[in-house]
Amino acid sequence: xxxxxxxxxxxxxxxxxxxxxxxxxxxxxxxxxxxxxxxxxxxxxxxxxxxxxxxxxxxxxxxxxxxxxxxxxxxxxxxxxxxxxxxxxxxxxxxxxxxxxxxxxxxxxxxxxxxxxxx
Ligand code: HEC
Numbered sequence: 598x599x600x601x602x603x604x605x606x607x608x609x610x611x612x613x614x615x616x617x618x619x620x621x622x623x624x625x626x627x628x629x630x631x632x633x634x635x636x637x638x639x640x641x642x643x644x645x646x647x648x649x650x651x652x653x654x655x656x657x658x659x660x661x662x663x664x665x666x667x668x669x670x671x672x673x674x675x676x677x678x679x680x681x682x683x684x685x686x687x688x689x690x691x692x693x694x695x696x697x698x699x700x701x702x703x704x705x706x707x708x709x710x711x712x713x714x715x716x
Contacts, residue, residue, distance in 0.1 A: 644706050646706050646707045649707060650670075654670065657690075658670050662715040671711065671715035672712065672714040680711065684707070
């Protein structure tokens with residue numbers, strides 16, 4: 598028999614390399630899936646009006662936006678355009694919020710959330 602003693606090592610090496618490729622390809626796929634899943638979930642509910650309001654508005658408008666130093670926002674009957682204008686441009690002690698703080702479509706969502714009673 599004239600078997601080359603290196604052959605089994607080569608085979609094992611190939612299997613190892615193959616396995617690494619397989620695993621990293623799968624890992625990359627999972628990552629991609631994760632990212633896509635994340636994006637998908639994001640477009641669904643990218644903007645969380647309640648969380649945004651909690652971070653940016655409740656300090657002046659009350660824990661439940663029921664009104665404090667700033668007027669009541671929860672369930673406000675003011676027209677959306679008026680609310681948006683005040684949020685964008687500010688008014689008195691009310692700070693302005695430009696597009697770097699909240700994008701137009703998120704502002705719509707936020708205003709709807711306020712008008713719906715902030716729930
Ligand atoms: C620094 C305190 C402060 C913060 C923070 C604040 N507001 Fe105000 N807001 C006020 C005050 C004070 C007024 C009343 C302004 C006036 O009429 O002179 C007001 C008025 C408003 C009005 C007009 C309501 C009405 O009935 O006339 C809206 C809408 C509003 N705020 C939304 C928001 C939103 C949404 C946020 C968070 C993104 C926010 N505010 C953050 C203080 C604040």
